[in-house]
Amino acid sequence: MADIINLLPDNIANQIAAGEVIQRPASAVKELLENAVDAGATEIQLIIRDAGKELVQVIDNGSGMSDTDARMCFERHATSKIRSIDDLFQIRTMGFRGEALASIAAVAQVELKSKRQDDELGTFIEIDNSVIRRQEPCQAPVGTSIAMKNLFFNVPARRNFLKSNAAEMRHIVDEFIRVALAFPHLQFSLNSNGQQMFHFEKGSLKQRIVSILGQHYNSKLVTVKESTDYMNIHGFVGKPETAKKTRGDQFFFVNNRFIKSSYLNHAVMNAFAETIPSDSFPLYVLFIDLDPAHVDINVHPTKQEIKFDDERILYAFVQSAIKHALAQFSVTPALDFDLDPGIQQLDALTQPFTEEKKAQSTGTSIYKTFTSANQAHVIDKTANSNLQHWKELYGPPPARDNDFPLPPPSEFPAAPTSTASVIDERWQEAAHDQKGPVQVHQQYILSQIKSGFILVDQRSAHERILYERYLRALAEKPIATQQSLFPQTLELLPADAIIVHEMLPDLQALGYDLEPFGQHTFVVRGTPADIQSGNEQASIEGLLEQFKNFSTELKHNRRERLVRSMARNNAIPSGKPLTSREMQNIIDELFACSMPNVSPGGRGTFISFKLNDLEKMFDRGF
Structure with a gap:
């Protein structure tokens, strides 16, 4: 019977191994940046096109490579970091296994230019699917430039698994920021599609x-x-x-x-x-x-x-x-080195505090009232004080001829001392209309129904209402936009700006009027009509925070996460007082929803209490 175990061909083995290291463009970014750091570079430039699918290029001014090293670096497990097994446990460099460039060459088209300080000419190598197509001398600056083009061109199925450009770009930015944070003494820059996203100078x-x-x-x-x-x-x-x-x-x-x-x-x-x-x-x-x-x-x-x-x-x-x-x-108070320099020029700091000025300051009534011994504050009792007749403020107004006479203070009824005196005014108002809703601890809404009453969680209920309203806006009619009288400029972190660019069409349907204004900046010209004017920036920043919080839930698509984020961000918070009309509107709109009993996150929105259950609680059977 024939043997059934065979060795995989090198080209298949290389592509399988590459899948462990190069899973997406950001994986190549990480490996190439770390190689540049290990080469002793002080200036590192990352160039991206089409979110890394078309091009990932890293240019550094490091030590460069010889002709032989430039060729050997693409061999699997070719490394300058390990000579014996003991070296494996003393690694302090970033890359050491010699697999990064070999893995990149197995799934992309690679061009390398490298030159050492003492060499007159550098080396140019072109590799396609792990096969060297060309190697020749070239003119090049000191350092190394590696360009990875057309990732997964030879493995179309894996290329299909890449996410949208915005999603892949977020991963690239994450890897770039991690390396830039680890080495603040190096200069880093990132260019995407011809525009500079980051430029970090050397510093602390x-x-x-x-x-x-x-x-x-x-x-x-x-x-x-x-x-x-x-x-x-x-x-x-x-x-x-x-x-x-x-x-x-x-x-x-x-x-x-x-x-x-x-x-x-x-x-x-x-x-x-x-x-x-x-x-x-x-x-x-x-x-x-x-x-x-x-x-x-x-x-x-x-x-x-x-x-x-x-x-x-x-x-x-x-x-x-x-x-x-x-x-x-x-x-320990922190020193603020960003103090406004204009403060340093004030007379209080630049002019000497003379004895004459000291006498003027200590002679004022304000100084005396706050510096008396054993007292936090002293009220001036002099004739010039306006506090002599303070009792008159609480006396009855002078009677006019057409006024009804007021009874003396002794005939006023005494204030009640029973528990009725602490009843909330809202309950007293509701007593006149038994169907009127009442707010409990500024968190719940109590409303009477025919069979008993319901207790509504105002935040969860409003979140359900907004969630279904926003879904209808995306599917049918966009939400009305409230135009700002003075448009605001919103500057975001680059990673957040990528998210906003990706969501821009949906945000516009939900009532946001945003316009890109530079690399990481947007002009906010309008917000949904139900958002209070003046809260434009806080609304968008809160929305972004909620969206990133939902991004860990893979079961929801981007649009679903956006709608849930907006509903949670704009829902009425617990602790906010509501008028009777606002409470009634929440109840009416909640029960007009397709699923009124739970919030989008699965939290209950209301609990119902029946009269029969209440009678059992109070044990009316005796």
Whole structure:
């Protein structure tokens, strides 16, 4: 009987292996950027076309390669980082397995130009489907340029699994930001379809964080820095008010390598447990440095999931370091280096405080009233004081001839002392109309029905109403837009701007009048008519936050996530007082919905109580 086990051909084996490393354009971006860092580059440029499907190119000014090295780098497991098995446990560079360029060459068309400092000419190599088509000398600047063209051109089925350009671009931006954060002393730039999205100059870690996340974070970062013989940690965490409903701004680096660790993230969450809501996520950019022998980074093709020899020590150390940083923040004021320079020119700071000015200040009545011993504040009792006749403000007005005489104070009825005195005015008004709804603790609406009464959760009910209204707007008639008298300019983070560009047609149908204005900026000319004027920016930023929160739910498509996000963002919050008309409108619109009993997220909107059940509760049978 014939043998049935065969070796796979090299071309098939290469494409299978490439699938572990190059899953999408962002995978190639990560590998090429890390190679540029390892080459000692100080300036790294990333060029993207068609969200990486047409072109991913990285240009650096690093050490470059010789003719032989340029050819060898495309062989599988060809590396300059490992000579013996012991080297595998002392890795401090980003790439070391020699598989990135081989995997890229297996699923794309690659062009490489590289030149060393001492060479007169560089090397040009063209590879197509792992086959070298051309290799020749060329003119080139010092460093390396690698261009990956037409990803998955030879594997059409895998190309079909790529997402939309906006989705793939978000992944590319994520990988670019992670590498840029890890090496703030290097210059990075990102160009997409001929437009520059990012340009980061060399600087400190805080400058790099602020340039990525926004200038408003400059005064909202708390320094974390602790050192021991076993490990060191440094970086920044956001103050509690920067916590968001999404995990987006959370970065852990171990030996300058970005990692994903739910275990260490839990340590950070525990450190913030008493300062932020349980459903919020803090901002952090933290770097852990420890001996590579204590870390195994070779457990996953992307190297983003790693193992530690003692996770408990890291957990306790991270939690303790953050708690210590937050404790210092609470007692130590932060220096604000962005103080308006105009304040420094005021006379109060530039002119000397003379004895004459001191005498003038201490002689005023305001100074005396606030500096008397053993008293927080003293009321001036002099004749010039306007407080002498304060009692007259509470006396009865002078009687006129046509006024009815008022009874003396002793004949006024005494204020009731029973529990009736604490009945809410809304209940008193509702007593005149038994069918009128009543708000309970500014959170629930109580309404009488023929068989008893119902208790409505005002937020969940309004969320259901808005959800169905927005679905109708996308399917049938767009929502009316309220034009702003003064259009606002909305500047977003690049990743958020990509999301808005992707959702622009649906946002317009839902009542938003947005117009792109530059790379990451939009002009807000109008918002849905039911959003209060003046809240345009807060409305869109809140919508984005909710949308990113829903993005983790793969069971919903983009339009469904958008509608749910808008409904949750614009729903009436718990704690808001409502008029009788507003409460009645919510009840009427809720029961006109196709599914009135639950919110879009599955939360109940109302509970009904029947008279029979109430009688049983009060045990009327005696």
